[in-house]
Amino acid sequence: MDYISTRDPHATPQAFTDILLGGLSPDGGLYMPAVYPTISPELLDEWRALLAAEGYAALAAEVVKLFVDDIPPAIVEKLTAQAYTTEKFASEEIVPVTELEDGLWLAHLSEGPTAAFKDMAMQLLGELFEFELTRRGEEINILGATSGDTGSSAEYAMRGRDNIRVFMLTPGGRMTPFQQAQMFGLDDPNIFNIALDGVFDDCQDVVKEVNGDAPFKAKYRIGAVNSINWARLLAQTVYYISSYIKVTETNDEQVSFCVPTGNFGDICAGHIAKQMGLPIDRLIVATNENDVLHEFFTTGEYRPRSAAETHATSSPSMDISKASNFERFIFDVTGRDAKVTGKLFGAKVKEGGFNLDDFGGTVGGDDVRARISEEFGFLSGKSTHADRVATIKDTHERNGVLIDPHTADGVFVARGVADQVTTPIVVLETALPVKFADTIVEAIGEAPAIPERFAGIMDAERHVADLPNDAKAVQAFIVDAIENTDV
Template structure:
């Protein structure tokens, strides 16, 4: 399996183990498989049997082995067996699926150690990184950005691991108190939290700028765990497969997915699963008030917004106006035309965005690739949380509520079950939950003392050089095993 950059017209091949540690391609593009592996009926039947008899970790090994041929299969099986275990995940199913109402289901992705869907990929990445670093006798300094959940999931997956430091950028004052406590309360010597004076997009831009500095990246062994890292998406493909299996009884049945998204990573994994041949009907993009992606799928205009024009909402992990993974989909949409993608994302996005409204390829987004979209507001999500809790006795977080609201918008338009992918447990967003139902969400036992730990975080200006200096100083003064 070879990988290519979305901006490389020469299609220079790379191996999985190399892009695992590197993240962003040297040309600023994102890696994708040179070709997507294709599923047949026999494979789908086998995977049904594997999930039923052996469980999620065994299924993960099956799926991942299609994308990774430079790690022995037996090692992959051991890696996935360590990544997806009970009670580290609070359900033995790892990703249960339950029916919510009238053809709408919930895919429970928040059973992991930080109660967020990001655990599904991060627990695997932690194992993969440690495995590859040991194999190479190397160390790595992971640089990432988070709008809320990526940071804690990454830090919990990497804390105490051999040969790894983590530098995580957060938008200062933009996360909920619970999210901040999960990250800033960690005192592991290999974890470094940075509160940047800006919004998530600023944090993401700093990560990209540092990663684009080839000399700095090489000299300081910089790697990535954000969804620019292909391995994140690869891991997420697995739960699309498992959720399809748990919702259907035959390979002829299709499902749709409604996915709350700001950075386009979660639903991009669904796009990849669909391109592989998983029986997916619609991929429904659910946004909040920062509706850049909804606007594109409705109009063909990709209009990025400035930090000042990015709304602070009650589903804060989606307060994003420049979706990094969107480049991967546009690469496929435009027939893998790397030169054009380089112009769109290397130049035009910096100037405010681009339009494909008059491009004949735009119709493929819906007709060929199955995308649909919708937008949710604060009142929509509060009403959805309250309604579901009152009628069904189910409590969901604000981001998942965005997904349910948009799934309801499309329910009459699709004939298949719609699986809403849950993003986090309600405890992370107590203020909005209390507004919706009149009571704060119950704190799971494993998080009872999380708000008590002192914070360990460094405030920095929105400046690439300041972040670089902090990284260099921290590497010089801390050792990793």
Template sequence: MEYISTRGLPGAPTASFSHILLEGLAADGGLYVPARYPQLDEQILEDWRAVLATAGYSTLAQRVLQLFIDDIPADDLLGICRRAYTTEKFGRPSIVPVDRIGDGPLWIGHLSNGPTAAFKDMAMQLLGEFFEYELARRDGRLTILGATSGDTGSSAEYAMRGRDRISVYMLTPAGRMTPFQQAQMFSLSDPNIHNIAVDGVFDDCQDIVKAVNADAGFKAAYRIGAVNSINWARLVAQVVYYVALWLRVTTRNDQRISFAVPSGNFGNICAGHVARQMGLPIDALILATNENDVLHEFFQTGVYRVRQGSEVAATSSPSMDISKASNFERFVFDLLGRDGARVAELFGERLARDGRFDLSQTPEFAQLADRYGFISGSSTHADRLETIRGLWENNGVLIDPHTADGVHVAHQWLRRVNSPIVVLETALPVKFAETIHEAVGVVPEVPARFAGILDAPRRVVELPNDPEAIKRYIAEHEPAG
């Protein structure tokens, strides 16, 4: 399996999985994608159904991932997956359970039972094992530079903490995360973890990561890598739970289901797109946004319009307070027939100049829903409160505000989607206690592993919204060469 850049021209060099694992962003500013998507058939699906039933999630992960990875031996890949997905880390042997809501068509796929109580653990625990394996093979080191709107940071830091060959520098938007999210990150005392609060919003943090990666000399000297979902390894790990959830909800290999996915940076739902392109029987991919509805606007109108920082609302589902969806480029690459030059123009020159592009009149946009299954909706704070309250009072189910966005938008499409809908859980309610209390009048229980976390000492530095300031900070703490 070879990988290409979303901005590459025909005939451009390809790269292996192990290469793109450590590189993260492509040199031309694009994102890596497989040169082709592996295709599923009836026999593969039947084999996977048996594997999940008898050998469990980690073995299923190895089977799915080996379709995308041919430069890691199968036995080594199985060991990586078994170390990533353990009952100790995820609380249950099933790793990814799924429950039906009452007797209706909605289900919730539980992705948040990992170390930091967020779905990001599903990919990040695997990524940590991948990094350690590959760095040991190369006798190398890696400096991870990441950005978080809430959950990516803690998931990455918990997955990388204590790993001798890895340092983590995580950028956070100052004052934009919940107290629990901040405490999860800033309370870590591991010397390889560095928290940096940036004066700006998540999009500013993400722009800094891309700017530092664009400095080829600095990137090489300090071995800069990525844990955000611009890293293909993060995204392909998420394909696995789409397969697992499909297997757990269906009884036949031709049975189709839909997924409702809270989405800010488009990584989670992009994994669903990949699974659908592979041939997993997915009906609709229902994209749910909060008030920061850049993606919903595109799927409704064909216009992708990036907001300025001052336009990005601070909401009660803060991990989705994003207006520049990095992974959206991967989907547009497929939508436009994998035309790298066209993608480079749209996401490079056009966005830099106009802050928007318009595909509404293209034949590709006209066939978007039929060919790719995407539909969308948005949610408000009032919608989230009503949804949380309704599920709690009627079903005894407590969900976080992001998952509530997904449930609310799924309800909007119930009459037009003729298949079961699995809402992908984003996080446990404990991470958003203030909103939960507002909705239902109770404070969610704090898992024992997080006892006292809000009162723990904090380790975080404040830096300006400036890539050069971030590079200087890294240079002060990391050896070059």
């Protein structure tokens, strides 16, 4: 399996383990498989039997093998078995799926060590990184940005691992107290938390700027765990497959997925699964007040917003106005035209964004609209604070289920588009309610129960460095940490 950059017109092939450690392409693009492997009905039947007999880790191994040919198959099986265990996940199923109400299901992705769906990919990423670095005798310095959940998931997956340091940028004061406690309470010598004076998009921009400094990136072995890293999306395709299997009895049935998203990573994995042939009907984008993606899918205009225009909301992990993974989707929409993709996400985005009409003669505005809706199956909706609070309250009272604010955005949007969808809708859970206690109290009048595994987390001493919104300051911090810590 070869990988290519979304901005490389020559489609220069790269190996999986090279892009695993490299993250962002040197040309600023994102890596994609040169071709998508195919999920045939026969293969899906095999996976049904495998999931029932051997569980999630075994299914994950078979999916990963389709995309990875430079790690021995037996090693892939070992790594997935180590990633998805009952020691790390609260459910033996890893990803249980339950019916919320008629036609609406929840895929529970928050059974991992940090109670967020990011654990699903990060636990595997930690295993892959440690294996490949040991095999090469190298170190890596992971630089990431988080709006709430990626950071803690990455740190819990990488803490204590050989040959790895983690530098995680957070938007100063923008995460919930529980999210901050999860990250800043860690006191591992290879974990470094940085609170940046800005919003998540500023953190993401700094990560991209540092990665764009090729000499610095090479000298200090900078890698990525954000969803710009292809391995994250690969791991996430697995739970689309497992959820589909659990909701259906035969491969003749289709299922739709509604995904709370700001960075287009979680739902991009669904797009990949659909392109592989998984019988997905609709992929429904659920946004909060930061509705850049909803605006695109309803008007055809992609207009990233400034930090000043990015709202601080009660579903903070989606407070994002520049959707990094959106480039991967547009790459496919334009027929994998790297020149057009590079222009759109280079010059056009810098000028304020682009419209479907800007695709020009490559695909054609009207044709692009039709492909996005009919071939790729996308719908979208938007949820506000009032919507999510009311949805949390209603779901708790009527269904006996307590959901977090992001999942509430997904449930609200799924209910809103149900009359446009003829197949069961699976809402992908984002996190456990305990991470967003203030909003839960507002919705139901009492705080969510704290799972036993998180007892005392709010009392830990905080370890975090405050830095200005400046890539050079972050680079200086990284250099100092590398020179003064061994891993």
